[in-house]
Amino acid sequence: xxxxxxxxxxxxxxxxxxxxxxxxxxxxxxxxxxxxxxxxxxxxxxxxxxxxxxxxxxxxxxxxxxxxxxxxxxxxxxxxxxxxxxxxxxxxxxxxxxxxxxxxxxxxxxxxxxxxxxxxxxxxxxxxxxxxxxxxxxxxxxxxxxxxxxxxxxxxxxxxxxxxxxxxxxxxxxxxxxxxxxxxxxxxxxxxxxxxxxxxxxxxxxxxxxxxxxxxx
Amino acid sequence: xxxxxxxxxxxxxxxxxxxxxxxxxxxxxxxxxxxxxxxxxxxxxxxxxxxxxxxxxxxxxxxxxxxxxxxxxxxxxxxxxxxxxxxxxxxxxxxxxxxxxxxxxxxxxxxxxxxxxxxxxxxxxxxxxxxxxxxxxxxxxxxxxxxxxxxxxxxxxxxxxxxxxxxxxxxxxxxxxxxxxxxxxxxxxxxxxxxxxxxxxxxxxxxxxxxxxxxxxxxxxxxx
Amino acid sequence: xxxxxxxxxxxxxxxxxxxxxxxxxxxxxxxxxxxxxxxxxxxxxxxxxxxxxxxxxxxxxxxxxxxxxxxxxxxxxxxxxxxxxxxxxxxxxxxxxxxxxxxxxxxxxxxxxxxxxxxxxxxxxxxxxxxxxxxxxxxxxxxxxxxxxxxxxxxxxxxxxxxxxxxxxxxxxxxxxxxxxxxxxxxxxxxxxxxxxxxxxxxxxxxxxxxxxxxxxxxxxxxxxxxxxxxxxxxxxxxxxxxxxx
Numbered sequence: 219x220x221x222x223x224x225x226x227x228x229x230x231x232x233x234x235x236x237x238x239x240x241x242x243x244x245x246x247x248x249x250x251x252x253x254x255x256x257x258x259x260x261x262x263x264x265x266x267x268x269x270x271x272x273x274x275x276x277x278x279x280x281x282x283x284x285x286x287x288x289x290x291x292x293x294x295x296x297x298x299x300x301x302x303x304x305x306x307x308x309x310x311x312x313x314x315x316x317x318x319x320x321x322x323x324x325x326x327x328x329x330x331x332x333x334x335x336x337x338x339x340x341x342x343x344x345x346x347x348x349x350x351x352x353x354x355x356x357x358x359x360x361x362x363x364x365x366x367x368x369x370x371x372x373x374x375x376x377x378x379x380x381x382x383x384x385x386x387x388x389x390x391x392x393x394x395x396x397x398x399x400x401x402x403x404x405x406x407x408x409x410x411x412x413x414x415x416x417x418x419x420x421x422x423x424x425x426x427x428x429x430x431x432x433x434x435x
Numbered sequence: 436x437x438x439x440x441x442x443x444x445x446x447x448x449x450x451x452x453x454x455x456x457x458x459x460x461x462x463x464x465x466x467x468x469x470x471x472x473x474x475x476x477x478x479x480x481x482x483x484x485x486x487x488x489x490x491x492x493x494x495x496x497x498x499x500x501x502x503x504x505x506x507x508x509x510x511x512x513x514x515x516x517x518x519x520x521x522x523x524x525x526x527x528x529x530x531x532x533x534x535x536x537x538x539x540x541x542x543x544x545x546x547x548x549x550x551x552x553x554x555x556x557x558x559x560x561x562x563x564x565x566x567x568x569x570x571x572x573x574x575x576x577x578x579x580x581x582x583x584x585x586x587x588x589x590x591x592x593x594x595x596x597x598x599x600x601x602x603x604x605x606x607x608x609x610x611x612x613x614x615x616x617x618x619x620x621x622x623x624x625x626x627x628x629x630x631x632x633x634x635x636x637x638x639x640x641x642x643x644x645x646x647x648x649x650x651x652x653x654x655x656x657x658x659x
Numbered sequence: 660x661x662x663x664x665x666x667x668x669x670x671x672x673x674x675x676x677x678x679x680x681x682x683x684x685x686x687x688x689x690x691x692x693x694x695x696x697x698x699x700x701x702x703x704x705x706x707x708x709x710x711x712x713x714x715x716x717x718x719x720x721x722x723x724x725x726x727x728x729x730x731x732x733x734x735x736x737x738x739x740x741x742x743x744x745x746x747x748x749x750x751x752x753x754x755x756x757x758x759x760x761x762x763x764x765x766x767x768x769x770x771x772x773x774x775x776x777x778x779x780x781x782x783x784x785x786x787x788x789x790x791x792x793x794x795x796x797x798x799x800x801x802x803x804x805x806x807x808x809x810x811x812x813x814x815x816x817x818x819x820x821x822x823x824x825x826x827x828x829x830x831x832x833x834x835x836x837x838x839x840x841x842x843x844x845x846x847x848x849x850x851x852x853x854x855x856x857x858x859x860x861x862x863x864x865x866x867x868x869x870x871x872x873x874x875x876x877x878x879x880x881x882x883x884x885x886x887x888x889x890x891x892x893x894x895x896x897x898x899x900x901x902x903x904x905x
Contacts, residue, residue, distance in 0.1 A: 277638035278631045279596040282610060286631060289617075290624035334748035337711055338762045338814075339737035348761060353752045371504040378603070385507060398515030406503045406511070413502055431796020432751045 219395060224404045227391055231384035232408060238376045238383055239412070241301060242309040242369050247362075249313025254320035254354070258346060268317070275314035280372050283307040288379045300379040312369050319361030323354045356424075356433050363420045370413060384408050442625045449616045456612030457633070463526065463608060464595040467533035471594065472587065474534055475541025479579075480571060482546060500539035506600055508532045513604040525606035533594065540590055541583075548582035549575065581652050588645035592638050599634070609633065660723050662687045662818060662849055663708065668717035670700075670707055677703050679873040681717070685818065690850040692860045692881075695870035696896055701853045704870070705820055708851075709740045722817070738766055741811025745823035747803040749795040749810075755782065756791040759810045767814070781809040785839070801832030808839065812848075819843070821852040825859055837862050857885070857897065869893055 253272065256264050275283075284307040287298055298306065327350060335345045374385035388405040392398050446453070481493040500508070509532040516523065523531070552575065560570045580587075602611035610630055617626035661684040670678040677700045685691055693701045706712040708719060710726065710733045718725050726736050749758050759778035763769045769777065782788045785805040795803055804824060811819055824840070825833035837859045844850065844863060854860065860867050860881045867884055869877045871892050877884060885897050 274635060277592075277596075277635045279599040279610075279634055281599045282627060282631050282634060286624070286627040290627040293621065293623040328748070328751070330744060330746050330748040331750055333711065334742065334744055335750075337709060337737055337740075337742040338810075339734040339766055340762070341734060344765050348765060349750055349752075353750075356752065374504050374506045375600075385504075385510070388507070388510070392510070392514050396518050398513075398518055399511060400515075402507050402511035402515055405507050409504055409507065410502045429752050429796075430794050432794065 219397065221400055221404065224391065224397065224400055225407070228384055228387045228401070228404050228408055231382055231387040232412065234376070234381055234383035234386075235370075235373055235409075236412060238301065238304050238308075238373045238381060239366075239370045239416075241305050242312060242373070243366055245305040245309025246312030246316050246365065246369065249310055250316025250320055253313065253317035254324060255346065255351075257317075257321065258324065258350065259342065272314045272317055275311045276318075278311070280308050280311055281375055281378070283311065284375055284379065300376065300381045303379055304373075304376050304381070308369060308372050308375065312365050315368070316358075316362065316365050319358050319365065320354060323357040323361070324350065326357055327353055353432075356427060356429065359420065359424050359433075363417065366416055366420065367413060370409065370416065442620075442622055445616065445620050445622070446629070449612075449619075452612045452615065453609065456607060456609035459526075459607060460595070460598050460609040463529055463533070463601060463606070464591070464598045466530060467537055467598075468591045468594050470530070470534040471537025471541055471590065474538025475545060475587075476576070476580075478538050478542035479545040479549070482542065483549075483571065483575075485567065497539045497542055500535050501543065503536075505532065505536050505597060506603065508536060509600070509604050525601065525604050528604055529598075529601040529606050533597070537590060537594060541587060544583045544586035544590070545579050547586075548579040551582065552578060584645075584649050584652055588641065588648065591645075592641050595637055595641065596634060661685060661720070662689075662722060663851070664718075664720040664723075665708070666718045666720070668704070668707060668714050668719065670703055670712065670714050677873050678707065678714070681875060683868055683875060683878065685849065685851055688847050688849055690844045690848075690852070690863060690865040691868060692863065692865045693851065693853045693868045693870060694855060694857075694860060694896075695876075697855065699870045700873040701870050702822055705822055705851070705853050709737050709742060709820065711737075738762070738814055739817045741814060741816035741819040743804070743807050743811050743819065743821045743824055745827050747795070747800070747807045747827070749803055749806055751795050754792050754794055755787065755798070755806045758795075758806055759813050762810070762814055778809070778813055781813045782806075784812070785809045799832065800828045801835050804828065804832075804836050805839065808843075818849040818851060821850065821854070823854055823856075824852065825854065825856045834858070857881075861885070869896070871896075 253268050257268055284303060287306050288300065288303040291298055331349060332345060335349050340348065373383065376383050377386035377389060380386070384405050388401050392401045395401070478493060478497060481489055482497070484490050484493070509528060512523065512532055513525070513528045557570065557574065560574045565573070598608060599610040601608050602614065605611075613626050613630040617623045620626075663685040665681055665683050668678055668681040669676065681704060683691075693704065695701050703712060707714045710731075714727060717727070719727050721736060721739075725731075726733075749755075750761070753761065756775065756778055759781055760769075760771075760774040763774035763777055764771065767774075779788060779791065782791055785808055787802065787805050787809060790798060790802060790806075795806075798806065808819075821840070825836050828836060833856065837856075840850065840852065840859070841863050844865070850865075852859070852863075852865070864881060867877075867879060867881045868875055869879075869884060869890075876890055877888070877893060884893055888894050888897075
């Protein structure tokens with residue numbers, strides 16, 4: 219079995235790795251956006267909840283949260299599928315970090331533009347949708363890409379709940395052959411390839427929505 | 436309520452093992468935080484080398500260890516190296532794997548901080564006749580380390596949290612002991628939530644310490 | 660009936676009173692300039708009038724209707740007052756045209772095409788039509804201010820407020836903007852302009868309200884305020900800043 223064969227076997231898991239990564243990132247984006255929007259609208263009684271979510275989900279290890287959800291919840295009668303378990307652990311943790319990325323981006327908006335929008339007579343929700351979110355999301359691209367990469371790098375945890383992604387294929391192969399170094403190097407190579415693809419994808423989206431002179435200063 | 440008292444009794448009975456696991460967690464997280472800091476400074480120093488070859492190799496090195504998922508790196512050493520006759524203990528594998536990974540990240544933070552330094556200041560040091568190493572040691576490093584305190588302490592928190600994956604290579608740290616506890620009485624939910632709370636508590640301690648450290652080392656007018 | 664009538668307006672920030680019993684009025688088609696040293700409360704006054712800041716006491720009658728009353732539709736009031744800011748405050752993620760159409764679409768409910776047509780009309784009026792596809796970062800200060808004025812005029816406001824419209828511009832561009840404001844004046848646009856630019860006040864030859872320490876000290880034609888006024892504070896203000904600005 220040469221390196222090419224190994225790569226080919228592990229590549230069977232690429233689809234699942236990408237699926238897990240995208241599903242978790244999407245969960246994280248939804249959670250992070252909800253956090254920043256709720257925080258921005260200053261809805262009474264939500265502030266402490268948002269702070270608690272942000273604090274707790276950044277303090278608990280991904281693996282521990284994943285085990286609470288996948289192995290812990292069934293013990294009290296709630297069964298959660300492997301992919302959903304990943305989304306609720308890795309995804310929500312990414313959401314807590316993304317919420318902070320978005321908060322930072324919101325803080326760097328120009329307060330004068332927001333006053334101008336208010337002076338125009340736009341409603342709070344209109345200002346959020348037309349001014350704040352479009353600008354904030356553009357400013358948050360580096361932070362989002364960073365978090366995207368982190369999610370990809372934690373995606374191997376999916377093997378512990380039986381999702382047949384790259385690392386799962388690697389452990390299976392490594393248990394039947396004694397070629398650990400090549401196998402895990404090949405796995406690393408595949409992750410690196412996916413990372414490059416993700417990055418190119420994000421850059422393409424960024425380019426598509428690029429505005430001259432915005433976000434570069 | 437009865438359930439809980441039942442669980443807390445088991446917790447007490449299993450206490451010594453849990454504490455031993457906690458100790459191992461702290462040992463791993465603490466030692467890789469130190470080695471990662473030293474390694475990070477070394478790697479950062481190499482990225483400033485005047486030899487293009489050294490710079491290129493260092494950059495590739497950093498990219499490799501940042502791009503490689505930590506778990507895959509640990510598996511590579513733990514399950515792969517024995518084929519070359521190199522058998523390391525779980526702790527040794529975790530220690531070296533984490534150190535390589537963490538120093539790559541720390542080097543990146545230091546590089547980011549370095550880019551925000553005042554170029555004129557470095558030129559001035561050059562003009563005063565300092566050598567490269569002197570400039571690195573007395574001008575660059577003190578500033579870059581201060582600027583990176585938030586990122587570096589954040590990395591310590593990540594180290595503590597990530598140390599939980601060492602149980603996947605049979606290092607019997609805290610989370611491994613929690614697994615044992617859970618497997619004995621089948622109270623998975625309580626056991627894992629308890630583990631989560633312990634990590635929450637430990638992270639909070641680091642957060643508080645980091646805030647005090649930050650307040651101390653920040654130079655007037657130099658905070659970002 | 661005056662377009663805007665202010666009676667006994669008071670604003671406090673904590674225990675500091677920044678507006679003390681302000682009275683003045685603005686007729687339809689009239690232009691007035693509010694001047695005074697920085698910190699005199701002139702910008703706060705402007706922001707009270709469109710309720711960006713809530714006054715503590717007094718009345719603001721907008722076409723006879725007290726807009727300080729509880730239940731006033733503040734957003735509707737703001738739609739009838741065009742506001743031009745010192746730092747332009749253009750939306751950086753929108754093109755010049757989109758900056759002008761935003762309120763037309765979101766607030767007046769115009770279709771994309773109707774909004775574009777109206778906006779292009781205003782851009783043409785400001786001589787900025789060729790720059791319609793540019794983003795704020797690609798425009799000079801003077802061009803940005805023209806877009807900001809077009810953005811305000813597009814809503815057909817009852818009155819146009821200017822908050823230091825020239826102070827972020829270099830002298831040449833600031834003269835251009837002053838000429839523009841003067842043109843609007845002859846077109847019959849009602850305007851209220853806060854500034855410390857004496858050139859602006861003199862060129863537009865509008866009635867000047869002089870404020871100091873939260874009070875209106877005088878209201879008169881600019882030339883009478885400029886030449887040896889009996890109030891020492893006014894003499895001092897124009898003596899110091901008048902020479903350099905004009």
